[in-house]
Amino acid sequence: MRYNALKILKEGLTGNKNWKPVWREPEPKSEYDVIIIGGGGHGLATAYYLAKNHGITNVAVLEKGYIGSGNVGRNTTIVRANYMIPGNSEFYSHSLKLWETMESELNYNAMHSQRGVINLFHSDGQRDAAARRGNMMISQGDDAILLDRDGVRKELPYLDFDNHRFPVYGGLFHKRGGNARHDAVAWGYARAADQLGVDLIQKCAVTGIDIVNGKVTGVQTSLGPIRGKKVAIVVAGRSSEVAAMAGLEVPIESHILQAFVSEGLKPAINHVVTFGMGHFYISQSDKGGLVFGGDLDFHASYSQRGNLPMMEHVMEAGMSLMPAIGKAKVLRSWGGIMDMTPDGSFIIDKTEVENLYMDCGWCYGGFKAIPASGWCMAHLMAEDKPHEVAKKHTFDRFRTGVGLMDEESKGSQHNLH
């Protein structure tokens, strides 16, 4: 079934009775060519591109909850390509290009909105850094405009420009950046993968990974054993736990990241805006809620709820930058489990176990990466060699120290990113 305007009109006039479920709910088969553990954005995109780009359709996606119940439905939905380090730069550039054609390709409205991302700066030093970053973004083929104070004032008139401690000096405007409806991204990839023959098995928890002579042969699940010629672990914050089922130890520490949503308001904030002097970023959802967040709580945690100090920091930073939001009530907040690597960049690689692959270490930036992550993971599994734009993202870079991608120049250590 393809969606189109005529169909929507017809259903609307006839009581919306003939919509069918958008994907099947099959029983698992006894064997697949590829088993993907994790039905989040990355797992679903991997399944879709395996089928679409490589013709591998005998694929199962195993999800212990329901599709979209993990981090893909619990993030602040920002899409951008403003990275600077070789490796990340070309990967996120590739991802943004895929975002721009994804909805028409999937025939699914993911409400991808290129409303622009503005990273504010508040000192001469930060302006130099923003100019440099902008030049890097332009040289990688993406877009960036350096806005002065008046330029920012035109776009974001509601900021406190003359805040005594953190006056706004300007901003780096990335027009092709923006955000998207996160659930719809999961649903769009799920539906498209299903239509190409991929089995989406929900409420199916993987409890073990079968390995014979160093080679993966399948998985044990709550619905019984399933054989697989190749297996992918794409489970974000739970990467260490699932990797341990295969006897693997990975360079990941799970941390908590909080986000907040206000009550619904009339359109007020028309971009994604980041503060340069405290950890705070904000956008407004199509439903009207202000969606904003801050930094990690900075200790290993699976608790899925944050601590008050970071919450206070985010609120204070928000009030410093745009005092008007103080009138809005926060409706809800949550904490997601982030799979943090030592250098803050992700991993798409083979493992020590033959035919077992991992896509992990997305830190706090996995949402924007969904299309390219799926694209590159599918390429790695189908061709058995890394894709050009993800070839630097190996496990081995930590062992050798060569090719670390430390975007924040903090050092390759778990507690620093």
Next chain:
Amino acid sequence: MRIKCPLCGERDRREFYYLGAKDYLTRPEESNLDAMHKYLHIRENPCGLTEDLWQHEAGCRAWLLIERNTATHEIFKVELVNNKKDSK
């Protein structure tokens, strides 16, 4: 989260700096690259009971070994790392 420093009593989490897993207490020979890699990067990263190193940075500055539950924020035991080292 509040942490009960053995020297200062129960204090706000903000006073404490988190370093990481207790692996940091056993530094291998630097010439052993595999062991150094494991020491620096590879983590058990358990969901549940864990022991990790914190410093009471904005207090007495003592290094602490904390036994806690990563799934619930519960803290079971806070010890001075110095005492830990002496007992070995």
